Amino acid sequence: MQEVIRVAVDAMGGDNAPGEIVKGAIEAVNTRRDIQVVLVGQQEVIAEELKKYTYEKDQIEIKNATEVIETAEHPVNAIRKKKDSSIVVGMNMVKQKEADAFVSAGSSGAVLVGGQVIVGRIRGIERPPLAPLIPTETGVSLLIDCGANVDARSSHLVQFARMGSIYMENVVGIKNPRVAIVNIGAEEEKGNALVKETYPLLKECKDINFVGSIEAREIPHGGADVIVCEAFVGNVILKLYEGLSSTLIGVVKQGMLSSLKSKIGAALALPALKKTLKSFDASQYGGAPLLGLNGLVVKTHGSSKAKEVKNSIIQCVTFKEQDINNKIKKNIVISETEE
Amino acid sequence: MQEVIRVAVDAMGGDNAPGEIVKGAIEAVNTRRDIQVVLVGQQEVIAEELKKYTYEKDQIEIKNATEVIETAEHPVNAIRKKKDSSIVVGMNMVKQKEADAFVSAGSSGAVLVGGQVIVGRIRGIERPPLAPLIPTETGVSLLIDCGANVDARSSHLVQFARMGSIYMENVVGIKNPRVAIVNIGAEEEKGNALVKETYPLLKECKDINFVGSIEAREIPHGGADVIVCEAFVGNVILKLYEGLSSTLIGVVKQGMLSSLKSKIGAALALPALKKTLKSFDASQYGGAPLLGLNGLVVKTHGSSKAKEVKNSIIQCVTFKEQDINNKIKKNIVISETEE
Structure with a gap:
């Protein structure tokens, strides 16, 4: 019998909650029989939404959580005080092994804090990076880290590179992914203090395919599969991409x-154009995993619609099937201890 | 009589030197009678190029410089050793007041080092920032700093904000320009250590119109006129823009x-499309000034063609007419001394 994966989904988080979240969950379970979704949030509200759809009853559950964390709230305070919020309840399910993963389109800050405080880091992982996939001319690249952990150290970036490499190889299926560090020039002596310190450390890593520096210009051309940077720079890249x-479209x-x-021309060209531009639509690729935790937490865009929610849920299956967390433990934590 | 501005132009720098550089110089002098261009570089090569054009002889001069600094060379070594290179000779002309400005499409590193070492900083300016104009939905914004001076301090960023504000108001003609600092969230408590330290200092500056943080997402929408950041982040923004x-085009x-x-559609729509996309073409806006020097140095793209060279030369006129350096001295250096 096929193994079933249980994904807790924050039904209250994001601009389009609960409607699009519930819809995305339904689409996910209707696509794959091996997924169970636990919708976390205000029971009555969710039940009302669920009435709109047909689905296998054993694939959808509701877990009641009365509170909601708003985007504007201070993340640390919100996680500490709102014990019955959908984010805290969902994360506790992952912690208690009642769910394999938690997906949220809610407050980024609260998801990042909750991931560390509630789910907890894998022992030996210094910082859990948030790692979205970004579209390129040739496919996708993993941008790691885009989280809230600014002012990173070089040892963090080395772990990001190794975790990102494992993720791209096993979840996205890129063999021997090219790992590069974001820099302001291609030469080894270029860069700020952090990059100069990290570069030689990455060169020494035998378990990754480090290809050197990448200038931001080359990122959209698909110059590397794993783009390593500290969170401030990663956030700038991600937001500027969006x-x-x-703007250009x-x-x-x-x-x-x-x-x-040109209007007549547009009418003729637009269907083909839309199809091509779709490949540059971030929602195709689901959410961003928060790597290095004792369980899987996936953050999707605040503006997520059903499709992105669905893709984020399905993404969790590969993550579990490929046993990513054990690979991180084995390849990073154990090998670092041996060094 | 109209005042004449003398611009030294690096005839040997950039991917398209000397052809496009000389062509751009000719176009500039043929547009405005009040410009004199001194083409700096290998005399015979330049003279040969000049034969192709008609122009007023008193508007073009050649200044011989036998050496060329290549992009791959180490900037500090190159500036120190190649005393007869077009960059060193051109910058010395600015220093000796034989030229009002120097324009180069050559090695960014050498131009930045030469600007500081040869032309020299205005007394009291801690770091000269490189400040290109970037296209937005609503016009242009000044991105300051995109230079090679990474690991900046908060006092540098405050000077960037004030110099950028003076430039946008007087050269670009934006009244009371909105100044923002690049950040990963809109709230004052967000950001890395540098941004958190700089934010309250900018708030205190009475001579600028500080509007707070700007997320990278808002930059293309024209969210601010002066975008303040340290050079590493600025470089990432500029290169990702390019x-x-x-890629999207x-x-x-x-x-x-x-x-x-869609091909038929494209044929009909393309002329109008090209016209609109032109507004997103950085070469429209000339080069990036290196602000805060005892004279004007403008760095244009390495890939500059005649049009960008011409626009960069013409840009120098407004800079001189508006007496930017005296405004910087008066508004920044003197007011800081008084504080």
Whole structure:
């Protein structure tokens, strides 16, 4: 018999909760029979949403949680005080092994804090990085770290590189992924203090395919599979990706609607164009895992719709099947102890 | 009589030197009678290029410089050893007041080092930032600093904000420009150590219109006129802007050529589209000034063509007319001394 994976889903988190979250959960269980989803949040609200859909009853559960953490709340305080919030309850399920994974579109800060405080780090992992997949010309790259842990040290970045490499190889299926560090030039002597300190350490790692520095210009061209950086820089890259893509697509549309001739052209070209632009749509790729925890936590965009929620849930299956956390323990924590 | 501005131009620097550089210089002097260009570099090579054009002889001079600094060379060594290179000779002209400005598409590192070592900082300015204009939905913003001076301190960033504000107000013509600091969230308590330290200092500056933090997502939307950050982050933003724009434009073209129907559409829509995309072409805006020096140094893209060279030369006129360096001395250096 096939092993079943249980995913706790924050039904109250994100701009489109609970509607799109519940819809995404339904789509996930209707796609795969080996997934059980536990919708965490206000029971009555969720039950009401569930009435809209048909699904196998043994694949969907509700776990009541009366409180909701808002995006504007201070993450540490919110996690400490709102013990009956969907985020705290869902994370506790992962901690207690009542769920294999927790997916949330809610407050990034609260998810990051909760991951560390409630689910807890794998022993030996210094910092759990948030690692979204970003679209490139040739496929996707893992951007690690985009979390809230700013002012990182070089030892953190080395662990990010190794965890990211394991994730890309086993979850995304890229053999021997190319690992690069974000820098302001290609030469080894370039960079700020952190990069200069980290570069030689990455070069020494025998278990990763370190290809050197990557300038931000090369990221969209698919210059590396695992893009290592500290969280401030990662956040800037991720947010600029979002902002610039939407701006440029807007500029393109505006350009094509500026004359009658171009309007006709736009009408003819748009269906094909939309298909291609879809490959640059981050929601295709589900959410960002918070790596290095005793369990899996996945953060999806605050603006997630059903499709992204569904993809984030399905992503958890590969993570469990590939036994990523044991690979992290074995390849990183044990090998570091031996050094 | 109109005042004439003398601009020394590095005829040997950049991927398209000397052809496009000389062409750009000719276009600049043929546009404005009040510009004199001194082409710095190998005399015979430049003279040969000049034969292709007609221009007023009193507007173009050649200053011989036998050596060329290559992009791959170590900047500090190159500036120290190649005394007869176009960069060193051109910068010495600014230092000796034989030229008002120096424009180069050559090695960024050498231009940044030369600016500090040869031209020299305005007394009281801690670091000269490199400040390119980047296109946005609503116009342009000044991204300050994108130089090679990584690991900045908060006092540097405060000076960047004030110099950037003066530049945008007087050279670009934005009244009371909005100044923001790049951050990973909008709240004052967000950010890394540098940003947290700088934020309250910027809030206290009475001579700038500080509007708080800006997330990278808002930069392309034109969320601020002066975008303050340290050089590593600035470099990442600038390079990602370039890389992502070219990738997305490529994706758009590919999408429009994917079927016969969309090809016909593309043929009709492309002229209008190109016109709109032009507003997102960085070469429209000339080069990036290196602010805070005893003279003006402008770095243009290594890949600059004639148009960008021309625009960079013309940009120097406004800089001089508006007496930017005296404004920097008066508003920043003197007011800091008084504090």
